[in-house]
Amino acid sequence: MSKVEQKLLFINMEYSQAEINEPINVDVLAQYFPKKLFNKNNTFFIYRDIDDKNYFEIEQYDIILISSKISSFNELQKILELCKNKIVILGGILAICAADKLAYIYRNVIFNTGEGEINLEILLRLAYSVESIKELKKIIKQQEIPNITFWDENEKAVYFTRKEVCDLKTQGCPRHYKVSEIIKQNGLVRMETSRGCPWNKCSFCIMPWKYCNVKWRMFSYSKIEEEIDLLIKSGAKQIIFTDEDFIGNYDHIITLCSIIEKISRKYKNKVFFGGSTSVLTLLGLGEDLDFCLARMKEVGIFLLFIGIESGSDSQLLRFNKGVSSKENEKIIYELQKYRFQIDVGFIMFDADTTMKELEENLDFIERTGLINSISRFAKKLRITPHTRFFQEYKRRNLITSDLDIDELFYVYKFTDPLINLISDYIEKMDSEILKESYHLQYILRSTNTLEQKEMAQKRLAFLRSCSYNFLRTCINEYKEKKKISPETILTIYNECLEREGQYECD
Numbered sequence: 001m002s003k004v005e006q007k008l009l010f011i012n013m014e015y016s017q018a019e020i021n022e023p024i025n026v027d028v029l030a031q032y033f034p035k036k037l038f039n040k041n042n043t044f045f046i047y048r049d050i051d052d053k054n055y056f057e058i059e060q061y062d063i064i065l066i067s068s069k070i071s072s073f074n075e076l077q078k079i080l081e082l083c084k085n086k087i088v089i090l091g092g093i094l095a096i097c098a099a100d101k102l103a104y105i106y107r108n109v110i111f112n113t114g115e116g117e118i119n120l121e122i123l124l125r126l127a128y129s130v131e132s133i134k135e136l137k138k139i140i141k142q143q144e145i146p147n148i149t150f151w152d153e154n155e156k157a158v159y160f161t162r163k164e165v166c167d168l169k170t171q172g173c174p175r176h177y178k179v180s181e182i183i184k185q186n187g188l189v190r191m192e193t194s195r196g197c198p199w200n201k202c203s204f205c206i207m208p209w210k211y212c213n214v215k216w217r218m219f220s221y222s223k224i225e226e227e228i229d230l231l232i233k234s235g236a237k238q239i240i241f242t243d244e245d246f247i248g249n250y251d252h253i254i255t256l257c258s259i260i261e262k263i264s265r266k267y268k269n270k271v272f273f274g275g276s277t278s279v280l281t282l283l284g285l286g287e288d289l290d291f292c293l294a295r296m297k298e299v300g301i302f303l304l305f306i307g308i309e310s311g312s313d314s315q316l317l318r319f320n321k322g323v324s325s326k327e328n329e330k331i332i333y334e335l336q337k338y339r340f341q342i343d344v345g346f347i348m349f350d351a352d353t354t355m356k357e358l359e360e361n362l363d364f365i366e367r368t369g370l371i372n373s374i375s376r377f378a379k380k381l382r383i384t385p386h387t388r389f390f391q392e393y394k395r396r397n398l399i400t401s402d403l404d405i406d407e408l409f410y411v412y413k414f415t416d417p418l419i420n421l422i423s424d425y426i427e428k429m430d431s432e433i434l435k436e437s438y439h440l441q442y443i444l445r446s447t448n449t450l451e452q453k454e455m456a457q458k459r460l461a462f463l464r465s466c467s468y469n470f471l472r473t474c475i476n477e478y479k480e481k482k483k484i485s486p487e488t489i490l491t492i493y494n495e496c497l498e499r500e501g502q503y504e505c506d
């Protein structure tokens, strides 16, 4: 006797930020739903990140897929409470980074610890036919299905299967179910041309873990071409590549530029593009760097996210970025020459930051003109599980907390108490202005009017200057007097915040 039809629900958890991002993870994974078992009559989606209505009756579904996000754990817990007798498969960043901890708490949930393409289809087939979660776990073990973690009742321990990546070259073009809605709401339309990173060695980076130490891989050019075509046909005026490094190498970026040019001509439409890359990748273009940058600008690539991280050589060494501050500087000037809009990743504070490094960073930010950009510089290093820094900080007894499962970081000690205090004040300042900054950043990246963007740019530059001024004044005071007291730091902090309040009233 065949089982009664099973109802499938996919819940995409929400972000806490004001930015509307196209949820391409859902599009990518929906390709792997077995069509004979799941169709529009028994398959349902809830986008908690973009839908207003969050209410849903979970009782009516049999199989629940959940894609977790940073900051979604509180809501996730409430949902999991309602799913007690269902087959639940949880993927996304919380499962990738904290499956061991989660499997201990949620003993009836199956966790996907990497790319869902590897196992979703087989998991759904099994989920459709098994009588219980116990049976599902047994089959996963027998068949050694990769990228899975769960609580093993027999062993009384968390069980892990091996981690694997999928073959991107054979992937098809995802549907982009929500693209029209995202465009209507001035949100960010997104797609992938590659995954992973050619370097893959930064001490703080989770990518080596997510992608099992496999470096940069690209999708096929036919998938990339079909997807850009689909998005432009759907009305996208701007497309963000979510790759870790959409440039990758000379052949990739030049082919990508030709594809963009061909499709833009077809639709007689100038569309703008942006994405992340690294200084190392740009340096790797060698003598072709200028040609590539000019070509990128020519076809409409205007926005680059770039993980500079520091302007101090000793700090760059700790981060294992593989580049010097001089090389960082050279690339920034190159990008400025071609008038790219650049958004820079910067980590001002790690456990070993010194006052000298702080000064080197501020000098770098000023010298390169980055001070006028919209990027947030005074960031603190996030210590994430499964990274080289996590191992090192643990060995040095610097970690002072359990993993924060919601935010995916560990709290750690600084070696210099003065840096600790300054970093705490920066965090305090951030908590006052961060929400507004995210909103302004979103306006700048989105397709809002030029006037709205100019206003946002002005306000954001001002907010950024608050933390810069605070740090610069602390450093100047320290250099002059060879010391700085906590009382003086507090006075400087209050003065900086007062100025911020005054600007708001203006």
Ligand code: B12
Residues within 6 Å of the ligand: 014, 015, 016, 017, 019, 021, 022, 023, 024, 025, 028, 029, 049, 065, 066, 067, 068, 070, 071, 089, 090, 091, 092, 093, 096, 097, 112, 114, 115, 116, 117, 120, 192, 205, 206, 207, 242, 243, 244, 382, 384, 407, 408, 409
């Ligand atoms: C785009 C993006 C964002 C967008 C989100 C867009 C969106 N709606 O998804 C925005 C800008 C909002 C964002 C914000 C942040 N992000 Co972010 N983000 C990314 C990025 C670059 C790409 C994610 C993506 O879309 N990938 C493509 C899709 C197809 O892959 P995916 O979502 O991972 O899904 C795959 C698997 O996870 C799995 N999967 C996912 N769901 C499910 C569900 C099931 C059932 C199954 C079986 C499998 C499965 O299969 C999918 C296909 O392979 C990643 C880097 C990365 N490569 O993961 C960082 C990343 C996830 N972000 C990160 C961080 C730190 C943040 C912020 C904290 C940054 C900050 N300081 O503000 C914030 C947090 C936001 C918040 N608190 O609300 C870190 C997390 C690291 C960590 N462990 O702490 C990452 C890994 C970047 C990095 N290299 O450090 N981010």
Ligand code: SF4
Residues within 6 Å of the ligand: 196, 197, 198, 199, 200, 201, 202, 205, 206, 207, 244, 278, 307
């Ligand atoms: S360059 Fe970026 S993606 Fe590559 S290892 Fe470093 S932080 Fe990770």
